Amino acid sequence: MVCAHLQLGGPIVLLWDSLNTHLTAGMRRYVDEHEWLTVFQLPACAPELNPVEGIWSLLRRGPLTNTAFVDAGHLTRALRRGLRRIQYRPDLINDCLTETGLAPAVRHPTPSRKAQ
Template identity: 60%
Template sequence: MWDNLNTQLTAGMRWYVADRDWLTVFQLPPYAPDLNPVEGVWSVLRRTALANRASADPDNLITTVRRGLRQLQYRHDVLNGCLTGTGLPRRPP
């Protein structure tokens, strides 16, 4: 299994695989955060509620994330921005 590491995509590596009929390589699809709206939401949280924050314990982190998500649910423009890049339908205002 190949995960698109740059050394796996070189011409030398392709020749190596092509010369060995016993070797089968499966190339995994590239990571595509632009197709997942959750990645946009996490990006917003990292820049707002979680920015410059160190949690002392998991409960503190959970509380911080919940508070950030609660504040974000009222920001329809931000949520629509997270959906726009994915091609999913927008949430009505």
Template identity: 55%
Template sequence: MTAAALGAWIVFEDEAGFSMTPPSRATWARRARTPTVRMRGWTRCRVTLAGMCCYKPGERSRLIYKLHVHNRRPVKGQRRSYSSKDFRRMIVAAHGSLKAPIVLVWDNLNTHRTKDMRDFIAATEWLTVYHLPAYAPDLNPVEGIWSALRRTHHANHIFTTPEDLVHALRTGLRRLQHHTAAINGCLTATGLT
């Protein structure tokens, strides 16, 4: 049965990490003087994002995301990535927001294939899941969102605190949420339209 026949949203999901040391997009310096940027203290802070691009014919495309900030010094037993419980919560929240069945398309991350996650998928009648082929990030439109975020709100910025990094990422994601053409463009770039 197709997503259209189910009246379902097609939702692509992916995760990405952002650090306090952003990539430089462009630099300028006098000849023979290499530009350097000094970082103090917070270089180990990292933010992990999980994002969902949601598509349905006749509806405005949507971007749903969740941030997870990692401490500078990891605490023993603390997880540095999303767990299957986090993904379950995010899927249920997306279902509540979209108010329709979901056809979820995501990669083969080990957390996506745990027994706990498989049991959740089997028990949830409004959820259908498909896995992308291995090593095929070009088929996931959320990768386009991460690329746009890295090019605009993450590149060439000096983040002095973890809060600055989180603020920049949230600002960029909010702008993308309101820019439906960008979300649609990410799907078009995959060639899946």
């Protein structure tokens, strides 16, 4: 998180599920000690509120479909390739947010395709 904060030069907002490591006293202390970090805790068993679930869904339908990975490096490359494709499609990211009922602060225009 610190690296992301330094790279972006601004505050970080996290949406966390109820994973036990997210709920520890040490993690709460860490969040409290860093004013640039804001955490919103999602309710238990509410994947429909987590925009990351939409990203995982896109990945499962893309480069991870019907693939037998030979090693961890193969899986890592496939994940990076899939995330890179999503990164350049802000409309997909906006859709993942919209599905949760969250509205993106800035709507990115969908790139237009030139007629062939």
